[in-house]
Amino acid sequence: MISELNQRSREIFRHIVEAYVQTGEPVGSRTLSRRLTTNLSPATIRNVMADLEELGLLMAPHTSAGRVPTEAGLRLFVNGLLEIGDLTEREREDIEAGCQARGRSLPEVLEEATNLLSGLSSCAGLVLAPKTDRPLKHIEFVNLGPGRALVVLVTEDGLVENRVVEVAVGLPPSALQMASNYLNARVVGRTLSEARAMIQKEMEEQRTQLDSLTRKVVETGLATWSGTRGSQGYLIVRGQARLLEDVTALSDLERIRALFEALETREQMMRMLDATGRAEGVQIFIGAENDLFRHAGCSMIVSPYANTKDQIVGAIGVIGPTRINYARIIPMVDYTAKVIGRLMG
Known part of the structure; x- marks a missing residue:
């Protein structure tokens, strides 16, 4: 046109x-x-x-x-x-400094990069972290009330992930504690897939001392993690509050609320970012071009990042109102993705 x-x-x-x-x-x-x-x-x-x-x-x-x-x-x-601008020397230095490993874990670096991108762009920053199976440090079941429990998984590099699972109504707290103790004795230092294979073998060979209720908790916890982890990595979103700084009308506030709801649908967000990894370079989604943001009236600028073998392992970007400064933010997202890519093995 x-x-x-x-x-x-x-x-x-x-x-x-x-x-x-x-x-x-x-x-x-x-x-x-x-x-x-x-x-x-x-x-x-x-x-x-x-x-x-x-x-x-x-x-x-x-x-x-x-x-x-x-x-x-x-x-x-x-x-x-659009005439895409160039980053200032200060902006490049800030991005480089914020993305340095300096003995930090990968999740910490990615979280800092997301916070940094959010601050520089005055938007919400988000990153889809690499799809890897990390060695585990701790796993715990926490009672949430009748029929529900929270599974907390902590990896050796500091990533904490939670899942809510359904358990038998009336399950005694001792069963959750026993399940936690049983798993912690077996998962430390192993990846989830390694731990799962070993535990399944133990159970098949009837070498466990678990009662039927506790065994069911263990199986439910492992099944929940196995079904949701690994295929898409994990999502970090930071700086949502920045979206409220420039609200000028009630209609803007309604759109921001719709955006907040969209950001909470993590599985859909991960699928969308995962699809970004199949394209090259910075991707720009404006308003209803993406079903997830159809009612939020916002834009997403996102770029995949690759490891040293040129394999796409994640994506990073920002979400803001459709009137975001495209000329300034596109090179910002692109440069951050390249810097993060250099950290990947």
């Missing part, structure tokens, strides 16, 4: 999007006439804006005289008119 626009229409459209990204406010003809380098009358500008609206690239919110870009307009801008 960009080829359908003449030079004047492109120029006016570009200025509308850039002004909207800066302020979040509808852009009127008077504002545009001050920004344009060419000497065009407000009437001429209004005619061009009307044409752009007819093409579905602009819309008038409520009764405002100004216009804002539609999601289709933002996509056209990103694909055809």
Whole structure:
């Protein structure tokens, strides 16, 4: 569609999007006439804006005289008119410093990188961590009430993951403690798959001293972890509160609430980020282009990162309102992904 626009229409459209990204406010003809380098009358500008609206690239919110870009307009801008900026030396140094290992575990480095990206972009940062089976340090069952328990898994490099499992109603606390003790005696220093294979063999050979209830707890815990770990890695989201800093209207607040709900659906988020790993370079999702954000009115900029063998092992990026500063954030996400990639074995 960009080829359908003449030079004047492109120029006016570009200025509308850039002004909207800066302020979040509808852009009127008077504002545009001050920004344009060419000497065009407000009437001429209004005619061009009307044409752009007819093409579905602009819309008038409520009764405002100004216009804002539609999601289709933002996509056209990103694909055809966006001039991607470059990071400052300070920004590069901050990203490099934040992603240094310095004796920290991989989860700690990734969490710091996510926090850093959130701070630099004023968006929520997120990272899909590598799909690996880590040696375990501790496992514990915690009673959550009738029929439910929390399984807490701690890896040797400090990652803590939780899962809620269903257990028999009326299960005595001693059964959960016994299951924890039994597993901890066998999982330390082993990966989950190694521990599972050994425990299954023990059970098949009837070499366990567990009663039937405790055995069922152990089997449930292992089955839960085996079915959800390993295929997609794990998700870290940081800086959601930053999305509230620039809320200008109740409608914005409603969209942010919808976004928060989307961020809580971790399994869907992981599937989406996992799919990103099958593409190359920075990926940009705007509004309803992604079902998960259909009602949230937001954009996601994300880039896969690879290990030293050029295998995609995860993805990192940011989520924010559709008017995020694409020109600044795209190179930021891209550079962070490259720095993290250098840390991967």
